[in-house]
Amino acid sequence: MSILPREKVPILLVDDQPEGLMALEATLAPLGHQLVTARSGREALRQLLHQDFAVVLLDVVMPEMDGFETAQLIREREKSRNTPILFLTALSRGEVPEFRAYAVGAVDYLLKPYEPDILRSKVSVFVDLFRKTDMLRRQAEALREAQRREHERELAEAHQRLEVERSRWREELLKKEMEAGRNQQRWLEAVLAALPSPLALVEPGTGHILFANRTAQELASGCLVYPEARALHSELVFTDAEGKPLPHEELPAARAARGEVLSGVPVEWTHGEQRGAALAFSSRLPQMHGRAETVLLAMLDVTALQVTERNLQRAVRVRDDFLSMASHELRTPLTSLKVHIQGALRAAARRDEEPVPVTQYVAKLETLEQNVSRLAQLVDNLLDISRINAGRLDFELAEVDLSVVVREVAARFSEEAARAGCPLTVRAENPVLGRWDRGRVDQVVTNLLTNALKYGAGAPVELAVREESTHATLEVKDHGIGIREQDRHRIFERFERAVPHEHYSGFGLGLWIVHEIATGLGGSVTVESTPGQGALFRVELPRTREHQATEWRRASQA
Numbered sequence: 015m016s017i018l019p020r021e022k023v024p025i026l027l028v029d030d031q032p033e034g035l036m037a038l039e040a041t042l043a044p045l046g047h048q049l050v051t052a053r054s055g056r057e058a059l060r061q062l063l064h065q066d067f068a069v070v071l072l073d074v075v076m077p078e079m080d081g082f083e084t085a086q087l088i089r090e091r092e093k094s095r096n097t098p099i100l101f102l103t104a105l106s107r108g109e110v111p112e113f114r115a116y117a118v119g120a121v122d123y124l125l126k127p128y129e130p131d132i133l134r135s136k137v138s139v140f141v142d143l144f145r146k147t148d149m150l151r152r153q154a155e156a157l158r159e160a161q162r163r164e165h166e167r168e169l170a171e172a173h174q175r176l177e178v179e180r181s182r183w184r185e186e187l188l189k190k191e192m193e194a195g196r197n198q199q200r201w202l203e204a205v206l207a208a209l210p211s212p213l214a215l216v217e218p219g220t221g222h223i224l225f226a227n228r229t230a231q232e233l234a235s236g237c238l239v240y241p242e243a244r245a246l247h248s249e250l251v252f253t254d255a256e257g258k259p260l261p262h263e264e265l266p267a268a269r270a271a272r273g274e275v276l277s278g279v280p281v282e283w284t285h286g287e288q289r290g291a292a293l294a295f296s297s298r299l300p301q302m303h304g305r306a307e308t309v310l311l312a313m314l315d316v317t318a319l320q321v322t323e324r325n326l327q328r329a330v331r332v333r334d335d336f337l338s339m340a341s342h343e344l345r346t347p348l349t350s351l352k353v354h355i356q357g358a359l360r361a362a363a364r365r366d367e368e369p370v371p372v373t374q375y376v377a378k379l380e381t382l383e384q385n386v387s388r389l390a391q392l393v394d395n396l397l398d399i400s401r402i403n404a405g406r407l408d409f410e411l412a413e414v415d416l417s418v419v420v421r422e423v424a425a426r427f428s429e430e431a432a433r434a435g436c437p438l439t440v441r442a443e444n445p446v447l448g449r450w451d452r453g454r455v456d457q458v459v460t461n462l463l464t465n466a467l468k469y470g471a472g473a474p475v476e477l478a479v480r481e482e483s484t485h486a487t488l489e490v491k492d493h494g495i496g497i498r499e500q501d502r503h504r505i506f507e508r509f510e511r512a513v514p515h516e517h518y519s520g521f522g523l524g525l526w527i528v529h530e531i532a533t534g535l536g537g538s539v540t541v542e543s544t545p546g547q548g549a550l551f552r553v554e555l556p557r558t559r560e561h562q563a564t565e566w567r568r569a570s571q572a
């Protein structure tokens with residue numbers, strides 16, 4: 015309970031005599047306070063249980079429990095220990111046991127009949143004291159309340175700061191975790207990106223490409239994994255191993271997205287001149303580490319392998335063709351030799367009955383010689399293969415006149431040219447000098463002239479040599495079947511031929527040997543041709559060793 019300055023203050027009046035109480039009430043009424051009356055000590059104690067009083071005016075003489083006993087009990091209670099007690103007594107001054115009154119905690123005592131003003135002023139003093147005490151108590155309470163509030167505010171602020179700090183810390187931790195996660199992912203992607211085998215992550219169902227490493231992006235211009243890329247390369251065609259075109263939904267990425275497990279599915283493509291091949295593998299990665307289910311598509315680029323395989327197959331085919339051709343080539347002059355020798359032996363057996371004229375022997379021997387030369391040339395060519403393959407095509411360089419060589423070869427072939435119906439013309443009037451290997455230069459002219467007579471039979475063949483400042487030029491021109499453009503390059507390679515073997519015999523070695531000799535001497539061999547109208551082979555040979563070295567360097571850098 016708290017008392018405000020203007021509020022009524024409770025005052026307890028205790029007297030067993032009603033007239034005493036009435037007199038007290040009348041005396042104190044002008045003060046305007048709350049006057050509570052009690053007719054006995056017990057009643058007074060009851061009232062004190064309910065509320066505090068500014069002062070208790072206590073009659074000393076009362077039946078049952080007198081004022082002192084009542085005061086004693088009042089003091090015993092903690093709450094009322096300090097409540098001022100004013101004893102009222104009719105006893106004269108000498109009869110009042112003052113020591114008793116003070117011993118039980120009386121503050122004062124008044125003798126009846128009391129002076130109303132004195133009573134009022136005494137009571138007023140206690141009322142003031144009560145009010146002041148109450149005010150002090152309230153101020154203390156207010157202070158405590160303010161302190162409590164301040165404390166609570168500070169606590170709330172500290173709590174708030176803590177919360178802010180905690181959430182900032184949590185955020186930072188989360189950020190760090192996310193950053194670490196992102197770094198981990200970037201690192202993994204960098205590792206996958208650097209992998210030399212094409213790799214992609216595909217979204218199951220939709221077929222969206224979630225990730226594709228560099229090699230996957232480069233494989234078939236990225237069209238194997240990104241359907242959008244196909245729009246940019248409409249000329250790119252995908253096929254299966256049998257060459258059947260594959261629509262987009264049959265490509266590995268789409269098949270894997272549909273849930274198929276691919277284990278080495280072959281896919282091939284052509285893109286203009288380029289070709290490629292890959293084997294596709296796929297596996298499903300289940301939902302894990304916060305990632306949805308994904309399909310891993312891995313590819314094995316077998317383009318180089320396929321090229322090697324094709325080259326090997328071709329090499330085996332060429333070798334087999336060569337072996338059958340070579341045996342046929344060797345067999346033809348051998349058979350002819352055998353027939354002629356058997357004929358000669360038969361004639362020799364019959365020489366007594368039927369003598370054979372010498373001219374006939376000579377003709378037979380000439381045929382035998384031709385066949386032996388043919389065989390020797392074939393064997394020489396075969397030997398050259400192993401020499402060239404082993405890099406042992408040595409040149410014995412000496413001063414050579416190409417005009418002389420050309421005229422000699424032409425003379426050697428005059429009869430064969432006549433047989434082939436090829437009028438042979440040679441333009442080699444002036445000396446064309448250079449440092450070459452005579453035998454090898456002879457071989458170049460021989461091989462080119464042999465071809466001209468073989469593929470240009472029935473039409474003139476022209477040989478020409480001329481000297482330029484740094485090199486010599488040899489030209490062999492025929493008017494025969496000519497060479498298609500697509501064959502003009504490869505005929506200079508080993509075993510390459512551009513005619514069917516049934517129509518034209520040969521090993522496919524002559525031009526290769528010409529090429530090896532010409533380049534070995536630092537020169538070159540080229541061909542110009544109009545199919546059906548003939549061919550012109552041109553050999554250019556540097557004349558001096560310096561020029562040979564320069565040309566050789568230029569050719570090896572090209």
Ligand code: ADP
Pocket residue numbers: 465466469470492494495496497505510511512513519520521522523524525526548549
């Ligand atoms: P071979 O004549 O034994 O087949 P070569 O290496 O000398 O081998 O020639 C390779 C191919 O080049 C020949 O098979 C032929 O198709 C073509 N060829 C060479 N010379 C001529 C030419 N003068 N006219 C037309 N085709 C030629």
